Amino acid sequence: MVFRKAILFAALAAFAGVAAAQAYPSKPVRLIISFTPGSSTDIIGRAVAAKLQEMWGQPVVAENRVGAGGTIGSKAVADAAPDGYTLLANSSAHAANPALYASLPYDTMRDFTNLALLAGGPNVLITSPDSGMKTLADFVARAKANPGRLNFASAGMGSGTHFNLEKLKIAAGIDVQHVPYKGTPEAISDTIANRVCCYWAPLNAALPHLQSGKAVALAVSSLRRSSLLPEVPTVAEQGYPGFDYTLWVGLWGPAKMPADIAQKINRDVNAALATPDLRGRLQKLGQEPGNMTIEQFTDFVRREIEDAKRIVEAAGIKPQ
16 A cells, blocks of 8 residues: 555656646746856857747746856856746856866856756957957967966956967967956957957857957867858967867756756757757857757766866966
8 A cells, every 4th residue: 555655646746747847937937147248158048048938938038147257147046946947048167167266156066957058159369450460370479479468358267268268378388367357248348449469259249340340360269160250260270289169158057956847948948949040040150059968968067167177277277
């Protein structure tokens, strides 16, 4: 009798889980975006949110919570109820921060549910036309002639743009001054104004400025040239074989989310990313839409955390 009751309770629990997933979402979903409006994370996060809203028939409300390399937004989601109604859009900074901060207000693997990879794409190394630099070699030569004196922007400590910089410093053997900003729009603005020498801008954010002539592209960070900037050589082509860096954006929820709801979000996000309109929109921004299961994304995040630790150690960065 006890055994039969246990089976009955297990069946009822499973049925309740399926019913909850089928009903989800039954109210507005809040999407916390960890970087500033106009950043790559923001643009991708809002594009996916709009498509999910269309699919779900419920508002998906995007809210920017910026600062501290994306950790403020991450903390807000880690503390939220694990019911699927508060989600996080963050960049590869989410995986880099454990290596960059001596103490985080959460555990990156333990306090989140890994949900989906949204998109990934290269950065482009930009400078002001007034800088006089036209190639990566020009930048490296200037950096070596002025060790520690060139200011180089990032979208914040631990951001993908920061890690792209650290990888270049190691590859080229240069010493430049890292200047973290709140986000990409601010970093681009000061680069264009020649207040900082360079910035590894997300491709989608840099394109309008490159097309208008307000910025000059020196290199792209991927192994292959971008179809949107076919004339701009890669770092690898310019003397640093194997150099590759991709800025990616992912989706998370709080830890202990119901598995059925997490799986539904993953399936729906992947379905949204496969639609011709959203896929085309992201590709026009130089982003490749993601398509990972929860298990694949969890393994991916874990590997990115380990890679970030190796970069921090190689760069000699002391965690804050």
